[in-house]
Amino acid sequence: MRRVAPVIIAFLSGFVTVISFCFNPDKTVLGGIEPRVLSWVTIVGGFTLLLGVVSITRVNWQAVHRKKEGWPYKFLTLVAMYVMAVPAMLPSSWSPLFGDAEGSIYDWLFMHIDAPMMGTMFAMLAFYIASAAYRAFRARNPESTLLLAAAVLVMLWRVPMGEAFLRLFGENVPGFINTYLMNGVNAAVQRGIVIGAALGAASMSLRIMLGIERTYMGKG
């Protein structure tokens, strides 16, 4: 039963939602099932967030309590999570420091710690990309030469200085890159990737509905 019940639930959820999609939600009972199931998904999702918080607390607290290697970082994780979350959950009618409006503890932590830290992490990529481009971007064979030429053209085209440089070779060169490289070759390849991924997702959904794919149960 532990193996069969989840497969039956997965099949019914998927099958009913697919069938429901074909009917008018305002005029038929079957059509109304899809929005209802989606509301359930949102509610169940809310509980999974709670489960995540409980899990993070339990795992990290155990490590702190037993003084495992790196426990101060785990302690900081817990402090960061609760200091950010608890004041945001308290009603702002108690104090302007609570809630998530401008001037609250949450907003201050977000604007002055979280956002700058995330921005810093992302900005550091520029340094690594510059270094990696210098070391790895080589015209070793015709394919990599083609890639390199396309990359250089697009990099020039995407900035005003580079675009001005390209216009030295002809006023239509940037337009040529946009039309033939981005809307031509690039769009064709991206379309192939998107269609391939969509077919893959559809076949994976079918595998889950038919019980062939069971890794979501924690088993192969």
Place this chain on the structure above:
Amino acid sequence: MFDRRWIYLLVALAVIFPLIVPATFKVHITPEARQLFDAIEALPDSSIVMLTFDYYPSTLAETEPISVAALHHLFRKDCRVLTMTTIPLGGPSIAERVTRALAKEHGKVYGVDYVNLGFKYNYVAVLKGMGTSIEAIYPMDNSSTPLSELPMMESIRNYDDISFIFVVSDNAIVDYWISIVNAEYATPVGIGVTAVSAPKYYAFISSGQVTGLLGGMKGAAEYERLVKAEGMALKGMAMQSLVHLLIIALVIIGNIGFFASRRARRRATA
């Protein structure tokens, strides 16, 4: 070979130099940015437009100028703006901060001219659910005010009442705005995304599923120029230009070194 620390120093200088010596460049408008601008421009005044803040704080430099330029355009056209996010980390705060600042500048009133729906878990369910009833998914706005108490929401039930959706995103959520909202409900979707994800969406431009595309800071700069509201993106073009040119120069130097060493090796073995 350069030591990588020299490269890091050059990148830092390329970013800092334009801050010390500001320079402005002429930004040419791409057809995709023009298409987005024209689509918004063609909307009747006081149309309802949904603007999404589907991005994390890490990409604020690229995405926030798009949101700011979009709000300038929408508020100038007296559109009523419905904002929301599918990003729990900061999305609601970013939407609240940016929209309130721009609304104040344009003299717009919360609940009448704009509403921030905030965040709800599970974007697929949220996007699909809003097709039937926005109020069923978001019974309250981001400040916990029931939607029934907001005058603007009286005339908005679902996507049928929304004239245009302007998605600003740094992740694959755009795929769902296209495949669920545009494909199923036929609501026009225009997008502003990070430069790294922009190439993917050119395919949707030619298929007509996306009405206009802004790619990264350059796209934001184009839109700032179109709406005549110079902001961070136009200012950032000098830095981005220098860093791009530096990387191209490094690639060329790296390849010269590569071919020189390959020739030397061949001569040594010959």
